[in-house]
Amino acid sequence: MSTVLRPDRIARILKEEIDRLQQAGSLFIPKEPGGWWHQYVCPHHHTELVFDDERADAFEFACPHGCQIEGEAYRGAWLVFKHQSLARAALQAAAVYAALGDASYAQLSKKLLVEYAEQFPLYPVHPEAQSWMLKGRAFHQALTEAIWSTTLIRAYLLLRDKGVVFEAEEQAAIDVFLGLLAGSMEEYRHILIHERNNAENNYTAWLNASLSCVYAARDEQAALEALIEGQGGFKHHLSIGVKPDQLEFEGSTYYHVFVLRAYLISAEMAQRFGMDLYAVTGTDGQSMRGMLEALADLADDRGALPALHDGPLARAPYAREIAEIAEQGLAIYGIAGLAPVLREAYRQLDAAGGEQLEALLYGTADRTSVPPEPRASRLWPHAGFVIGRVPGNPLSFLADFGEHGGSHGHYDKLHLTLMHPAQTLTPDFGMVPYGSPMRKSWFAETASHNTVSLDGFSQAPHEGRCVRYEADENSVYAWMQTTGAYEGCTMNRHLLLTGEWLLDWFRVELTGEESRSIEWWMHPAVQPIADGVVDREGVCLLRIQEQQASIAAERKLPIIGGFAADAEQLHLSYQLGTDAAVFHTALAEPGYELLAVHTPGDSVDPSQPLTAILHRRHERIADFIHVYRAGSSAELTRVSPQEIVVSVPGQPESAAHIQLTEDKGLIFI
Known part of the structure; x- marks a missing residue:
């Protein structure tokens, strides 16, 4: 990405995109409301269906693998994308006008805004929304409506700021739209905050953002001040919806970005009245700056954010959201560590030069001139994550021991992500759209993560703990423990990163009399290369439970071979x-x-299978001891049940004797 932002160049590229949509005849407001976008997923391949913003209407929807899907649920989901794309077109046309002064783009933006304002009262309060949803008019969910409305209102405000005049009839339609929107958003805030006692919900942040836009558009400063200060308002939500260590309370990177984006919109609206929310802190020090810095720390060396708990591994609309907050983090706070995150978001959007609306609206000319400092290890004790980095070692790790995450959590305690600058080797593979049954039958389950399961069952929803964490310039040690995954089971994962290698010692102990199948899983993103593979056939049986009570379904994963060991060691490479x-x-x-x-593939395309490594033992106590090294292998020697030696061939001086103790965990001896 260029370090010099040229708004005129970006505006011309965005102008060409608008021209393309106009020439395709696609900039017309649908008379039907949208459904639930999560249902826009192929029932056969479980990939998100293709959305083409040049299509004016659609009743048949394409899968990337060639399927043609029909049905009301898919059309409703397509309409969500269509409504959102038209709102973005309205904002983009307004931004092009603001940058280039071509009045035809102001007229196009105004036309879309007024047509939506006129149509909005004609949409019903959605009769087909699912029972758990807060219902919208233009969409199944009020949440989707809140997000969509902020885009439209920001387009309206940008036009108004640039002197565009709305005729009396046009303004009357917009006033009706703003009034209906405010009424529903205020009603749903009351339900969430007072009736459901669920003010920390990520919904709340977006209802607040939508109302902030309404109040800004209606010049209602007192209403906005009350919203900011009141129960469930900006300051209160920042204090209860974000952990003291700056991560969103559900432990999901996606919902962290989701909530942060809503906060930044609220702050943008408050700034119009001279109120500075960018510097506000919660009761335990939570702040937007802290949330942005957390993302800079969580990203891998390429700038890709991990898909912790629910959230897409990679998805164009998500990349745009990341770009939006990263541009603001660089412009407002000067957080240099966000530059790689921004570059990766634009790479995913095929916009390496930043030719995106987010760059025009929020970018600055000096967004990447300050190189990021080397990143250190970090522990998030409240959210329950730890990252290990040591200078000189290209390997780093991210591990999860925290809260389950509620409806957006996974059964993944003590999961390990192993990272390298070239590629994250063992990522969390993310989450498919919620309309896919694979959400619960695979991607949330324990066996789809890099951790341990018992007898094919997933862990119970629970919280582990970090027993010990030590980091200096030479090594990082994290000892994580859980006793709540399975009854009578204690799991301890010890991760020791030095300048040469990463040691992973995972011990599982059962208190009962019976042995069980203890299953250590690793899911590399690339095909493992082994010194020897022996024939082995069979299936690995996974038992999918409902509420951890009874077996609701079973999944059979084919065993395609066994790995041959040499002198009690298995050597693999990637x-x-x-x-x-x-x-x-x-x-x-x-x-x-x-x-x-x-196993199934990642959440971008589950139909492309991957090869997982299953290390298992049928016993009451099991040690799974693995070591990773970049460039060449390290060796493992078991000296005693509590002691091993890690060495690098040809470097006898590198041999490290490591002991597992009850009180201190791993120690060098």
Whole structure:
């Protein structure tokens, strides 16, 4: 991405996009309300269906693999995308007018705004919305309506700021729209905050953002001040919806970005009245700056954000949202660590030069001139995440021990993400649109994560803890523990990162008399390369539960082979790009199995299978000991049940004797 932002160049590119949509005849307001976008997913491949913003209407919807899907649910979801794209077109046309002064784009933006204002009262309070939803008019969900409305109102305000005049009849229609919108948003805030006692919900942040836009458009400063200060308002939500360590309370990166974007819109509206929300802190120090800095710390070396708990692994609308908040984080706070995050968002959008609406609206000319400082390790004790980084080692790790995350949580405690500058090797694969049954049958389940399951069952929803965390310039050690995953089961994961390697020692202990199948899972994003693979057939049975009570379904994953060990060690490697590799050594002791298992792919395309590594033992106590090194392999030697040696071939001086103790965890001896 260029370090010099040229608004005129970006505006001309955005102008060409608007021209393309006009030439295609697609800038017409649908008379039907939208449904629920999560249903826009192929029932066969579980990939999100293709949306083409040049289509004026559609009744048949394409899967990336060639399926043609029909049905009311899919059309309703398509209409969500259509309404959102038209709102974005209105804002984009207004921004093009503001940058280039071509009045035809102001007229186009105004036309879309007025047509929506006239149509909005004709949409019903959605009769087809699911029972758990707060219902909207233009969409199933009031939440979707809140998001959509902020885009439209920001277009209206931008036009008004630039001197565009709305005729009396046009303004009357907009006033009716604003009044109806305010009434529904205020009603739903009351339901969430007072009737459901659920003020921390991410909905609340967006209802607040929508109302902030309404009050700004109607010049109602007193109403906006009351919204900011009141129960469930900006300041209160910042205090209860965000943990003291600056991560959104559900532990989801996606919903962290989601809520932060709503906060920034509210702050933009408050600024119009001279109120500064950008510097506001919550009762435990929560702030938008802190939330943005947390994202800069969470991102991998390429700038990609991890898909912690519910959230897409990669998706164009999400990339635009990331770009929007990253542009503001750089412009308002000067957080240099967001520059890689912004570059990655624009890479995903195929806009390496930042030729996006977000760059025009929020970017600055100096957004990447300050290079980010090297990032250190970090512990989020309240949210329950830890990142390990050591200078000189290209490997780093991210692990999860915190709260389950409620309706957006996964059964994934002690999950490990292993990162390399070339590529994240073992990511959390994210979440498919919620309309796919694979949401619950795979992507939220324990076996789809890099952690341990028992007998094919997923963990119970629970919270683990970080027993010990130490970091200096030479090493990082994180000891995480959980006793709530399964009855009578204690899990301890010890991660030790040095300048040479990462040691992962996962111990599982059962208190009962019976042995169980203890299953250590690793899901590399690339095909593992093994020194030897032996024939092995069979299936790995996963038991999907409802409310952790009875078995609701079973999934059979095919075992496609076994890994052959050499002198009680298994050697694997992973090629990352053309010139980077990670080497993986596992202790393969008698009584353990090391298997290759075919699993669904990532959440972008589950139909493209991946090969997982399953290390398991049928016993009451099991140790899974693995070491990773970039460039060449490290060796593992078991000296005693509590002691191992990690060494690098050809470097005898590098041998490290490590002991597992009850009180301090791993120590060098």
